[in-house]
Each structure stands twice: as structure tokens, then as C-alpha cells.
Amino acid sequence: xxxxxxxxxxxxxxxxxxxxxxKELITHGVKDFAIVGRTKEKxxxxxxxxxxxxxxxxxADISKLEDVEHxxxxxxxxxxxxxxxxxxxxxxxxxxxxxxxDQDIIDQINVNLxxxxxxxxxxxxxLLKSKDAGIINIxxxxxxxxxxxxxxxxxxxxxVKHFSEAMRRELIFENIHVMTVYPTATxxxxxxxxxxxxxxxxxxxxxxxxxxxxxxxxxxxxxxxxRLKDIDTxxxxxxxIDESVKENYESYKKRTKSHRAM
Ligand SMILES: NC(=O)c1ccc[n+]([C@@H]2O[C@H](COP(=O)([O-])OP(=O)(O)OC[C@H]3O[C@@H](n4cnc5c(N)ncnc54)[C@H](OP(=O)(O)O)[C@@H]3O)[C@@H](O)[C@H]2O)c1
Numbered sequence: 001x002x003x004x005x006x007x008x009x010x011x012x013x014x015x016x017x018x019x020x021x022x023k024e025l026i027t028h029g030v031k032d033f034a035i036v037g038r039t040k041e042k043x044x045x046x047x048x049x050x051x052x053x054x055x056x057x058x059x060a061d062i063s064k065l066e067d068v069e070h071x072x073x074x075x076x077x078x079x080x081x082x083x084x085x086x087x088x089x090x091x092x093x094x095x096x097x098x099x100x101x102d103q104d105i106i107d108q109i110n111v112n113l114x115x116x117x118x119x120x121x122x123x124x125x126x127l128l129k130s131k132d133a134g135i136i137n138i139x140x141x142x143x144x145x146x147x148x149x150x151x152x153x154x155x156x157x158x159x160v161k162h163f164s165e166a167m168r169r170e171l172i173f174e175n176i177h178v179m180t181v182y183p184t185a186t187x188x189x190x191x192x193x194x195x196x197x198x199x200x201x202x203x204x205x206x207x208x209x210x211x212x213x214x215x216x217x218x219x220x221x222x223x224x225x226x227r228l229k230d231i232d233t234x235x236x237x238x239x240x241i242d243e244s245v246k247e248n249y250e251s252y253k254k255r256t257k258s259h260r261a262m
Contacts, residue, residue: 037060083130096149134176139181180218186199187201
């Protein structure tokens with residue numbers, strides 16, 4: 001895929017991995033971005049940080065159907081087609097399930113999964129007008145290997161994994177490449193309250209993602225060879241992963257206790 005002069009819509013492009021993706025795409029010649037986020041100030045900051053590119057800034061909450069419709073109507077009134085949709089916006093709330101608030105359960109599902117699905121559906125007519133289009137969905141390592149205290153987050157991210165796979169196959173005869181990214185712990189605002197060492201940088205995730213897109217990969221899995229081994233173990237010998245969870249249960253519970261970015 002040639003990225004120069006592509007028109008890119010990215011949710012959550014105002015911070016973290018999304019903003020690093022914007023920066024990375026600029027280095028590949030992208031000049032037209034539509035960015036979606038809830039906070040106006042963070043969106044406006046993009047114009048200061050990247051004065052050389054054209055932004056359509058859409059203040060919207062992708063968990064709301066009317067906001068998703070607003071995003072697509074903004075694109076429709078500015079562009080004739082869309083080349084790349086990056087579904088990146090996401091939220092997290094870790095907790096033992098009984099203590100997780102009903103609202104955090106509903107909101108994680110609506111932002112991470114329902115919003116992503118609705119935006120994909122409603123962007124498709126614009127993507128189909130592109131000669132060479134792509135969809136990148138940002139899942140998570142937890143979309144492959146579910147961990148305790150992230151039950152709802154992991155459910156949304158495995159939902160993203162499966163939605164991507166189904167879309168890839170459903171769109172097999174179209175000029176739309178569908179790719180899924182599985183970051184591991186990455187140093188962004190989302191991880192501010194999580195007790196984790198050795199995080200990836202958002203720049204690394206962005207670089208690997210765009211390399212993956214250029215090489216038409218279908219899955220970009222961060223976390224190195226060990227992560228690939230763990231995914232294999234989780235699929236073929238899941239009880240081995242359970243054993244390691246048992247050994248680390250209390251420390252894991254403690255470390256995830258305050259992890260909430262909603
Ligand atoms: N960081 C990690 O360790 C990690 C690991 C695996 C996967 N991921 C995934 O990577 C993606 C990006 O995460 P990040 O770490 O970059 O998070 P982040 O730093 O918290 O940034 C999240 C971005 O999404 C936007 N956003 C959040 N909720 C939204 C909503 N309802 N509607 C529209 N925009 C919304 C935020 O802007 P506003 O707050 O202004 O709306 C912000 O721009 C997420 O899908 C996350 O699940 C992250």
C-alpha cells in the first residue's frame with residue numbers, strides 16, 4: 001500500500017498510540033487526517049504539534065450512535081472517499097468482576113467494541129470508493145490471552161480480534177486490507193495507574209503497525225517471541241497459563257487494583 005496522499009480517519013488520534021500513529025503516517029507522506037476524540041483541547045493541540053498537515057477534528061464519543069453518525073457525515077462533507085480507517089480509541093477498567101461498576105462494564109463494551117463496529121459499518125461506503133483502502137483495528141495482547149481482573153476489557157478486545165477476522169474474510173473481494181494490532185503494555189495515559197514495568201513506547205507500536213500495513217500483514221503482535229510462544233501455549237495448553245496465573249494471583253491483583261482509564 002502506498003501511503004502518500006492517503007486520507008486517514010483515526011479514533012483516539014489525540015493521544016497515546018493514536019497520536020504516535022499520526023506522527024508515523026506523516027513521515028510516510030500522509031497529509032489529510034480526520035481525528036476523533038472526546039476532548040476538544042487535545043484535538044486542537046494536534047494543529048500546533050503538526051502544523052504541516054490538514055486536520056478535520058471531530059469532537060465525538062464513539063460509544064454514542066449519533067456521534068458515530070456525526071463523524072461519518074463530517075467525512076462525507078469534506079472528502080469524496082476514505083483510504084484508511086484506524087479504530088484505535090479505547091478505554092479500560094480493571095477489577096474483580098463483582099466490584100466492577102455496571103457503568104464501566106457497559107462503557108468498555110460500547111467504546112471498545114460497539115463503537116468500533118458501528119464506525120466500521122458506516123465508513124464502509126467511503127472506504128469502498130478508495131482504490132486501495134485499509135482498516136486497522138487496535139486490539140490488545142489481552143485480546144489473545146485473557147487475564148484475571150481484565151475480564152470485560154479482554155472480552156471487548158477478543159471481540160475486536162474476531163470482528164477483524166470476519167471483516168477480512170467478508171471483504172476478501174474488495175480493495176480493503178484489514179489488519180489487527182495487538183499491543184502489549186505501552187507507555188501512554190491509559191497505563192498511568194497500572195503498576196507495570198518495561199512498557200513499549202507508543203512510537204514503537206506505531207512504527208510496527210505501519211510497517212505491518214505496508215507489508216499487508218494481517219496481524220501485528222507486539223511483545224516479541226515470548227508473546228508468540230504464550231499465545232501458542234494459551235491455545236494448545238491453556239492450563240499451563242492458568243498455573244502461572246495461580247502462582248502470581250495476589251501480586252497481579254495488587255498491581256491492577258487502580259488501573260482505570262475511562
Ligand atoms: N496502552 C496500552 O498499554 C495498550 C495496550 C494494549 C492495547 N491498547 C489499546 O490501544 C488503543 C489506544 O490506547 P492508548 O494507550 O493510546 O490510550 P490513551 O493514551 O488513553 O488514548 C486514548 C485515545 O482515545 C480517545 N478516546 C477514548 N475514549 C473515546 C471515546 N469514547 N470516543 C472517542 N475517543 C475516545 C482519547 O481521547 P479523549 O479522552 O479526549 O476522548 C485518546 O485520544 C486502545 O484501544 C487501547 O485499548 C493499549
